[in-house]
Amino acid sequence: MPPRTTRWPIEPHTQAKHLILERYLKAWLPIMASFNGRIVYIDAFAGPGRYSKGEEGSPIIALKTLLGNPLFQSPKRRCDVGFFFIEEDQERAAALTEELNQLEAQFPIPKWVSYEVINGEFASEMTKLLDAIERRGKLLAPTFAFIDPFGYSGVPLDVIARMARNPSCECLITFVYESIVRHGGKPEDWIQAHIDKLFDTNEWKSLLAGPDPKERMVKMIELYRKQLTDKAKFRFVRTFSMFDRSNQAEYVLFFGTNNRKGLSVMKQAMWKADPLSGQIFSDKTDAGQMVLLQSGEDLGLRYQLQEKFRGQGFVAIGEIERFVLEETAYSEAMHLKQKTLAPMERESIPLIKVQRPLGKQNRKGTYPEGTTVMFL
Ligand SMILES: C[S@@+](CC[C@H](N)C(=O)[O-])C[C@H]1O[C@@H](n2cnc3c(N)ncnc32)[C@H](O)[C@@H]1O
Incomplete structure (x- = not known):
């Protein structure tokens, strides 16, 4: 069940996800900034900015990664950077705004960096933004979008496909496998409709009915990868799976990009999070063990x-x-x-x-x- 409180406790796999995000942005923002006049970071399911025991959430991590990078510390404009934080829940959006105010009090934010908290829903806010850009006959500035929902709802593939039509837009998407398996078999039409929109097909239904849980997971991941490649037309798609304490699949991070260098940087971030295979993190895994095995x-x-x-x-x-x-x-x-x-x-x-x-x-x-x- 998604938490109801404004803030909630962080899980180890969320920290691994944040590590991948931070490592990627650390390497990628300076590269993007050297070649572009404007770059954009969208946190599409932004959260409150902080977890219940004080750990930072993705919007703060992203902004701090930029502000802490020596390349961006000069007050001289390097490139405009726009951060958009979309959060549906009013209290979480307010908590995030407060976190950002506090951050700004500690780290002066240069004029060429702007941020905005949008209290709204990802699909409709993103559609408005894309409509406005298309009306002007323009393309999105090079954009990294972190699309990090709690579950299967509100993440329609057609919106991601519209974003991906902008060649310099890349997405890191949390594909919440566990919630699809838990709810997908329920009879409610609205649940089915959300999952249909997530995949932009209903092919997932026959996969969900499969008897072997491992095969079901592999096939479901392959279907989403196929949709990101064939329908959203991302040139490269890379995955990283997260397992919970009882080693059950929780979610899979999907990274879609059209840029070979972006793929290279993301692969390095993922291999640093999992030195054994570059594609799995389990809350159950003992990190020390991973390093020992790695020496072979x-x-x-x-x-x-x-x-x-x-x-x-x-x-x-x-x-x-x-x-x-x-x-x-x-x-x-x-x-x-x-x-x-x-x-x-x-x-x-x-x-x-x-x-x-x-x-x-x-x-x-x-x-x-x-x-x-x-x-x-
Ligand atoms: C998994 S949390 C995000 C955590 C955050 N990205 C982080 O790493 O710190 C998902 C957030 O999305 C918000 N949310 C749920 N549905 C949404 C929607 N359709 N559009 C935007 N935000 C939504 C929830 O209120 C919640 O705060």
Whole structure:
């Protein structure tokens, strides 16, 4: 049941979600700001800004991430940044406004950063905004939208698809699997209608009826991924699953973007939250255990590279990076060069041949632009 109080206790998986959000924004906001005159952060289900024991909520995390970044500390305008916090509940919207006032009293907010709390409902507020932009024949400024509902309602795919039509708009969406499974089988028409809108299809109904819970989850996630790819037309979609204390699936974070660099940065944020697989967090997991296991060598990427590129002669390093980023679960920035290619090159019988570009030092373990690699 979603909490009824204005603030509620934070769960460990929410903290993991916040970590992913913060790490992503920390790396991504400066990149976006260097290439654009204006950028936008939308917190579509903003919450009250603080949890019951004082932990910060996503709007405060996002704003502080920007204000704390050295690149943004100069009073000189770098790029306009607009924060929009949409919250349906009046008391939570008021609590958030109060939190933001307090934040502003502590950290002076430069003139080129603006924020607005909108006491309203995501789908209708976003539709108004998109209508206004489309009427002017414009596109959304590069936007990161965090769409973080409690359940299945109020998150229609058609609104997300409209946002995604703006090529520089990306969304991090909480897909609340648990609430779909818990309520989807109920007879009320309005519940069915909300879930139909979430998926923009009723195909979920036959999946929900499936007998095997694991298969049901996999298929439901695949259906939502398909809808984000085929209907919303996000070029890249990446997921991260959250499990509760009894290891039951709680929700899945879906990240949709059209930008390869954005995908790369998000993959790194997700791998930092789960050093074992980059895609799962469980409230039950002992974090220390994860780090210990991590010290073992993971040969998964090595095998995938061999399978993909063996017999293809020399392949450009850029093509190998693209493959790792777009077609594997690994991060090309974290796992490719030092963790996979370098050990393959240093084996007593090397598993790769490397040609480095002329003019660059021919040093084992380095793979600058222009390098080609043959998998043996
Ligand atoms: C999961 S909480 C958000 C938590 C917040 N994003 C964070 O990480 O700190 C969901 C919030 O969305 C609000 N909400 C529910 N339905 C909404 C809707 N249709 N549009 C906007 N806000 C909504 C709820 O009142 C609640 O505060």
